[in-house]
Amino acid sequence: MIRLKSLITVCALALASISAQAENVILTVNVNSAAQEYYKVKALMEELGAVKDQAQEQVESMEEGGKELVQEFEELVEQAKSEILTEEARKDAEKDALAKRSEIQAKENEIREYLTNTERSMAARQQTQMSVFVKEIVDVIEEIREARGATLVLDSSGASNNGLPTILYTAPENDITEEVIEKVNSTQTEE
Numbered sequence: 001m002i003r004l005k006s007l008i009t010v011c012a013l014a015l016a017s018i019s020a021q022a023e024n025v026i027l028t029v030n031v032n033s034a035a036q037e038y039y040k041v042k043a044l045m046e047e048l049g050a051v052k053d054q055a056q057e058q059v060e061s062m063e064e065g066g067k068e069l070v071q072e073f074e075e076l077v078e079q080a081k082s083e084i085l086t087e088e089a090r091k092d093a094e095k096d097a098l099a100k101r102s103e104i105q106a107k108e109n110e111i112r113e114y115l116t117n118t119e120r121s122m123a124a125r126q127q128t129q130m131s132v133f134v135k136e137i138v139d140v141i142e143e144i145r146e147a148r149g150a151t152l153v154l155d156s157s158g159a160s161n162n163g164l165p166t167i168l169y170t171a172p173e174n175d176i177t178e179e180v181i182e183k184v185n186s187t188q189t190e191e
Helices: 002-023 031-037 039-081 087-148 177-185
Strands: 026-029 152-155
Touching: 026 087, 026 177, 031 039, 031 087, 031 177, 039 087, 087 177
Parallel strands: 026 152
Antiparallel strands: none
């Protein structure tokens, strides 16, 4: 009788263990892929590309102004070396060349500052927007996790320190990347 009770207890524990294991549902998602396919991210990248193109046009325009200054500087240097001009005229040309060199340096600094400020502004905007978009993606992941009763969701987009993917294998039915992409993009027609 005691053996029967022990056997029943062991079987009950084994069933409880199997039941607990069956409740652990693990899902994976490639958050980078989901973000790259999110229509809001695509729109942001397109918009930032247009801003970058405009900035490049502005820089080219500024550089054209700089080329004119360089040409004027070179003419003044030639005048300062000219033996046709009087000593006083050469000294005036030399002073003007030095002033023009300062203008050129100021123009170079202006271009550098413009590029730096534009890049910082674009990076800040991208970072701010991406944090909002990633939050939206994570919210969708949470909805799917809850609907599937998952106890763990792993991001498969990263690499480990040795360069290997952090998740070496997942069964296709456990990868919710496509489902996440579909769900985040389903709001596109609503907006």
